[in-house]
Amino acid sequence: MEIEHRNNITVVGDPQGRPVVLAHGFGCDQNMWRLTVPALAEKHRVVLFDYVGSGRSDPSAFSEDRYASLDGYAQDVVEVCEALDLRDAVFVGHSVSAMTGVLAADAVPERIGALVMVAPSPRYIDDEGYRGGFSAGDIDELLASLESNYLGWSSAMAPMIMGNPERPELGEELTDSFCATDPDMARVFARTTFLSDSRDDLEKVTVPTLVLECAQDVIAPRGVGAFVHRAIPGSTLVTLDTTGHCPHLSAPEATNEAITGFLAGLR
Amino acid sequence: MMCRAGQQSGPYGADDEEAANASFAALLEDGAEELYENAPCGYLSTLLDGTVVKINATLLGWLGLEREEVVGRMRFTDLLTVGGKLYHETHFAPLLRMRGEIGGIALEMKQAGDKRMPVLVSSAVKHGEGGQPLLIRTTVFDARDRRAYEEELLRARKAAEEARRQAEADRARLQQALAVLQRSLLPDTLPAIPGMETAAHYRTASPDRLGGDFYDVFPLGGTRFAFFLGDVCGKGPEAAAVTSLTRYTLRAAALHDPDPVSVLATLNEVLHERYTGGDPRYCTVVFGIVDPDPESGRAAVRIASGGHPPALVLRADGRADFLPTPGGLLVGIMPAASFATAATTLAPGDALLLYTDGLTEARTGEDRTALYGDAALRAFAADHAGEPPGAVMKALADLLDGFGDGLDDDTALLALGVPSRPAPGPATKNTP
Amino acid sequence: MSALKIVTRDAATGPVLELLGELDYATAPELRDVLATVTLRPGQRLVMDLAGMEFCDSSGLTALIIARNHAHAARADIALAAVPARTLRLMNIAGLDQIFSLHPDSDVATRP
Numbered sequence: 001m002e003i004e005h006r007n008n009i010t011v012v013g014d015p016q017g018r019p020v021v022l023a024h025g026f027g028c029d030q031n032m033w034r035l036t037v038p039a040l041a042e043k044h045r046v047v048l049f050d051y052v053g054s055g056r057s058d059p060s061a062f063s064e065d066r067y068a069s070l071d072g073y074a075q076d077v078v079e080v081c082e083a084l085d086l087r088d089a090v091f092v093g094h095s096v097s098a099m100t101g102v103l104a105a106d107a108v109p110e111r112i113g114a115l116v117m118v119a120p121s122p123r124y125i126d127d128e129g130y131r132g133g134f135s136a137g138d139i140d141e142l143l144a145s146l147e148s149n150y151l152g153w154s155s156a157m158a159p160m161i162m163g164n165p166e167r168p169e170l171g172e173e174l175t176d177s178f179c180a181t182d183p184d185m186a187r188v189f190a191r192t193t194f195l196s197d198s199r200d201d202l203e204k205v206t207v208p209t210l211v212l213e214c215a216q217d218v219i220a221p222r223g224v225g226a227f228v229h230r231a232i233p234g235s236t237l238v239t240l241d242t243t244g245h246c247p248h249l250s251a252p253e254a255t256n257e258a259i260t261g262f263l264a265g266l267r
Numbered sequence: 268m269m270c271r272a273g274q275q276s277g278p279y280g281a282d283d284e285e286a287a288n289a290s291f292a293a294l295l296e297d298g299a300e301e302l303y304e305n306a307p308c309g310y311l312s313t314l315l316d317g318t319v320v321k322i323n324a325t326l327l328g329w330l331g332l333e334r335e336e337v338v339g340r341m342r343f344t345d346l347l348t349v350g351g352k353l354y355h356e357t358h359f360a361p362l363l364r365m366r367g368e369i370g371g372i373a374l375e376m377k378q379a380g381d382k383r384m385p386v387l388v389s390s391a392v393k394h395g396e397g398g399q400p401l402l403i404r405t406t407v408f409d410a411r412d413r414r415a416y417e418e419e420l421l422r423a424r425k426a427a428e429e430a431r432r433q434a435e436a437d438r439a440r441l442q443q444a445l446a447v448l449q450r451s452l453l454p455d456t457l458p459a460i461p462g463m464e465t466a467a468h469y470r471t472a473s474p475d476r477l478g479g480d481f482y483d484v485f486p487l488g489g490t491r492f493a494f495f496l497g498d499v500c501g502k503g504p505e506a507a508a509v510t511s512l513t514r515y516t517l518r519a520a521a522l523h524d525p526d527p528v529s530v531l532a533t534l535n536e537v538l539h540e541r542y543t544g545g546d547p548r549y550c551t552v553v554f555g556i557v558d559p560d561p562e563s564g565r566a567a568v569r570i571a572s573g574g575h576p577p578a579l580v581l582r583a584d585g586r587a588d589f590l591p592t593p594g595g596l597l598v599g600i601m602p603a604a605s606f607a608t609a610a611t612t613l614a615p616g617d618a619l620l621l622y623t624d625g626l627t628e629a630r631t632g633e634d635r636t637a638l639y640g641d642a643a644l645r646a647f648a649a650d651h652a653g654e655p656p657g658a659v660m661k662a663l664a665d666l667l668d669g670f671g672d673g674l675d676d677d678t679a680l681l682a683l684g685v686p687s688r689p690a691p692g693p694a695t696k697n698t699p
Numbered sequence: 700m701s702a703l704k705i706v707t708r709d710a711a712t713g714p715v716l717e718l719l720g721e722l723d724y725a726t727a728p729e730l731r732d733v734l735a736t737v738t739l740r741p742g743q744r745l746v747m748d749l750a751g752m753e754f755c756d757s758s759g760l761t762a763l764i765i766a767r768n769h770a771h772a773a774r775a776d777i778a779l780a781a782v783p784a785r786t787l788r789l790m791n792i793a794g795l796d797q798i799f800s801l802h803p804d805s806d807v808a809t810r811p
Contacts, residue, residue: 135349138353141375142354143350144350243316244317245357500757501758549761549764594797600798
């Protein structure tokens with residue numbers, strides 16, 4: 001299967017620039033980066049994609065087995081990099097995707113040369129000596145929330161028909177429903193995301209890494225960013241003065257500034 | 268969805284005028300502030316970071332909170348359950364940021380006493396004169412009844428799906444059991460008879476219903492082999508039980524005394540004893556013994572028939588004749604029954620064909636009203652006389668295919684033949 | 700709807716069942732049901748009039764055997780009248796012509 005089609009790959013910016021891959025987290029799709037792309041496109045080849053099961057990816061490529069672990073999502077990243085034959089790319093991952101990037105960089109080191117981790121969390125559930133912010137029961141509640149929005153009281157959350165790039169009205173619709181996914185696939189992604197524990201994977205990181213955290217983040221509480229920073233030697237931690245889990249939406253200027261500054265400092 | 272407190276006023280007569288005026292006055296007194304506070308839905312306004320700056324009495328009442336503990340102190344997400352919070356952060360907030368408004372999202376809010384309240388939330392961003400976002404206005408609707416109904420729907424759907432899955436699994440299991448049982452009624456492979464060739468074919472008319480046809484071939488010691496083919500009346504599990512009993516009785520009886528008539532007499536006794544009364548179970552069967560003589564290349568065949576259609580003998584020279592066994596009675600219906608016997612000798616190139624009436628009773632013709640019949644079968648056999656049993660069987664299987672839905676009943680076929688003599692020549696020893 | 704119609708009447712020799720239509724796997728139970736309502740006294744003769752029977756398969760033959768058992772259980776006799784040629788051929792193969800008394804028509808069959 002064509003990876004370009006399967007993962008709904010979009011490439012913009014300077015074809016000669018160092019590639020930057022933008023990876024969305026659980027919940028929405030590549031449209032999350034709309035305010036980030038313009039800041040990067042001038043100097044970089046910017047690659048956007050949707051994980052299988054999200055956005056406008058090909059739903060027929062979904063497999064519950066494959067995406068029951070972060071390795072499945074990391075495999076998507078690897079295959080996207082291979083399909084475009086990216087070398088030494090900067091991988092920018094939001095939320096759970098920050099960890100997906102860690103796994104992918106370990107798998108194909110020649111393709112991923114730097115990491116930007118936006119609001120990362122290697123583990124969402126509290127553990128001894130570690131505060132992830134949630135209990136296991138909380139995750140069940142999220143699954144119930146997904147379910148209750150599935151009946152479609154809101155047109156924005158109604159399951160959209162994915163993987164049909166021939167449809168002409170996609171512009172408007174894409175904006176309107178970019179957080180809508182097939183409920184069964186969303187449930188798998190939610191489980192994989194919130195039940196994962198990737199703390200031990202952090203030490204595998206050998207590339208330059210920027211950790212971006214928000215001052216007030218319900219999903220990745222203060223302390224988690226510092227944990228990631230400590231676990232990755234030589235990494236840089238930047239705390240953005242914003243609220244929420246999506247600094248690229250709530251504080252786009254500060255986020256872009258941090259990322260472009262980091263990119264400029266790379267060799 | 269609307270948040271509307273008032274009612275449409277209808278026409279009213281002169282008598283009601285005074286009362287109407289009074290309610291109109293009351294409406295006028297219901298100022299905007301009063302409506303905001305006590306509207307039948309919750310209102311709140313927050314800064315862009317979610318800090319609550321304004322909240323109405325209705326929502327405070329639902330949540331069991333005092334204004335002072337909320338305003339300026341809590342964020343919108345603090346009012347949500349953990350599940351609601353996660354959903355808000357991963358779906359609601361990004362969408363609101365991108366679109367400026369969002370409607371009808373199902374969330375859960377925390378109520379006093381660890382209770383939770385399902386709500387439907389709509390939010391819109393208020394922009395300043397320069398277009399910069401200033402604050403978020405949110406309306407909260409009580410969705411408790413709706414959610415209960417919704418959960419009932421989901422529960423019912425899950426139950427229906429579960430029932431369907433269960434039914435499918437049951438059906439698959441049953442079909443597997445039927446297939447195993449059906450196979451147990453037939454031999455997996457036929458034993459090789461030295462100096463002879465054998466071939467068999469079984470065709471079920473309906474995969475759901477166990478058929479009652481059966482056949483088998485087995486050694487009797489020495490050079491002799493026994494064979495039988497028959498048809499139990501009826502179908503389904505009851506017929507299969509009779510088939511099973513019949514098959515094992517024939518085998519056991521033949522080992523005790525292989526004489527075809529005494530084998531059938533034993534079966535008759537067993538079936539009649541087992542199935543007397545209002546539910547008679549019987550079968551038609553041909554039982555025979557074949558004794559090939561490697562010296563002469565000929566095989567002596569003796570058969571006995573109980574109510575079964577006559578066997579066919581296909582000769583090497585292209586003839587096909589019935590081997591009549593008239594007067595043999597169905598096996599199992601009478602306490603003492605008589606069975607008809609016949610004998611023949613198979614020379615090289617000859618074959619004996621046994622069949623059940625599924626073949627001759629197949630409906631043919633355009634309107635499926637004619638029966639295939641004995642004469643057609645005999646003519647068909649003559650066309651294939653001289654061919655080895657495997658080839659005859661292949662031709663018959665194709666014939667059955669051609670009947671399509673004209674095949675009402677199961678059909679069993681068994682052929683035993685003596686291979687043709689190798690053509691004279693110097694190096695023909697390896698000819699089968 | 701049914702492809703089989705059964706008409707019952709009484710003759711001097713006992714009950715007569717006239718079978719019209721097809722006697723097969725689908726309709727044989729109807730004959731069994733009717734038989735259960737037919738009372739036979741010892742020495743009577745149950746006559747099955749098959750002149751109008753258009754089709755009979757092995758299930759039909761079973762139903763006729765059940766009728767025979769029913770009659771014999773009441774110490775009565777059974778006779779088949781006007782057996783169609785095709786059914787007669789089946790009965791010959793199955794040896795059933797030996798255990799039923801066969802008559803050309805129901806008039807003959809109901810002669811005392």
